[in-house]
Amino acid sequence: ELKVEQNPLFLSMQEGKNYTIYCNYSTTSDRLYWYRQDPGKSLESLFVLLSNGAVKQEGRLMASLDTKARLSTLHITAAVHDLSATYFCAVGIAAGNKLTFGGGTRVLVKP
Amino acid sequence: DSGVTQTPKHLITATGQRVTLRCSPRSGDLSVYWYQQSLDQGLQFLIQYYNGEERAKGNILERFSAQQFPDLHSELNLSSLELGDSALYFCASSARLGGSEAFFGQGTRLTVV
Numbered sequence: 001e002l003k004v005e006q007n008p009l010f011l012s013m014q015e016g017k018n019y020t021i022y023c024n025y026s027t028t029s030d031r032l033y034w035y036r037q038d039p040g041k042s043l044e045s046l047f048v049l050l051s052n053g054a055v056k057q058e059g060r061l062m063a064s065l066d067t068k069a070r071l072s073t074l075h076i077t078a079a080v081h082d083l084s085a086t087y088f089c090a091v092g093i094a095a096g097n098k099l100t101f102g103g104g105t106r107v108l109v110k111p
Numbered sequence: 112d113s114g115v116t117q118t119p120k121h122l123i124t125a126t127g128q129r130v131t132l133r134c135s136p137r138s139g140d141l142s143v144y145w146y147q148q149s150l151d152q153g154l155q156f157l158i159q160y161y162n163g164e165e166r167a168k169g170n171i172l173e174r175f176s177a178q179q180f181p182d183l184h185s186e187l188n189l190s191s192l193e194l195g196d197s198a199l200y201f202c203a204s205s206a207r208l209g210g211s212e213a214f215f216g217q218g219t220r221l222t223v224v
Binding site: 033035040041042043044045048088090098099100101103104 | 113144146153154155156159167169199201203212213214215216217218220
C-alpha cells in the first residue's frame with residue numbers, strides 16, 4: 001500500500017526567510033503533485049512533477065522530485081504572509097491516476 | 112475556478128439519512144474522482160469513474176455509492192449517515208484515465224447532526 005508522509009506537519013515561518021517542506025513516499029510512482037489549500041477551500045494545483053530530477057518554480061515556490069530517494073521537496077523562498085495555507089503533496093499511479101495524499105503541512109507566515 | 116462544479120456547497124442532515132452530492136466535471140474531462148477530507152483521516156480517495164464506468168475504488172464505505180451518467184456528471188450517494196461521515200467531499204476531474212492532472216471542485220461540506 002502506498003504511503004505518503006509529509007513533514008513538518010506545521011511550519012511557523014518568519015517573513016523573508018526560506019523554508020522547505022518534505023514529502024516521502026513508499027513505492028515507485030511516476031508523478032507527484034503539490035497542492036495548496038486555504039481554510040475551507042478547494043485544492044489548488046501548484047506543481048506536477050513527472051520525472052526524476054524535475055524542478056519547477058512559480059514565484060517564491062520551487063518543487064523538486066528525486067524518484068530514487070522517493071522524495072519531493074517544496075522550497076519557499078523569502079516567505080510572505082500570502083503563502084499562509086496548507087500544502088499537500090500527492091502521489092499518483094499512472095493506471096487510474098488516483099492520488100494518495102500526504103497529511104499536509106500547515107504553513108503560517110508571521111510578520 | 113477549476114471548472115469542476117459541485118453542489119450543494121453545504122449540507123446539514125440528521126443521522127440515518129441519505130444524501131446525494133453532485134459533480135459536473137470540466138468540459139471534456141472523462142474521469143471523475145471523489146475524495147473525502149476529514150480531520151482524523153485526512154484526504155482519502157473514495158472512488159473513480161471513467162466515461163461512465165467504475166475504474167478504481169479506495170476506502171469507500173459500503174453505505175456509500177457513486178455513479179457517472181452519460182453526460183459525465185457524477186453523483187455520490189451517502190446513506191445511513193453517521194456523525195463520523197461529517198467531512199468535506201471533493202470531486203476532481205481529469206481528461207484521461209491516467210497520467211493527466213486532476214482539478215478539484217470547491218467541495219461539499221457535509222455536517223451530520
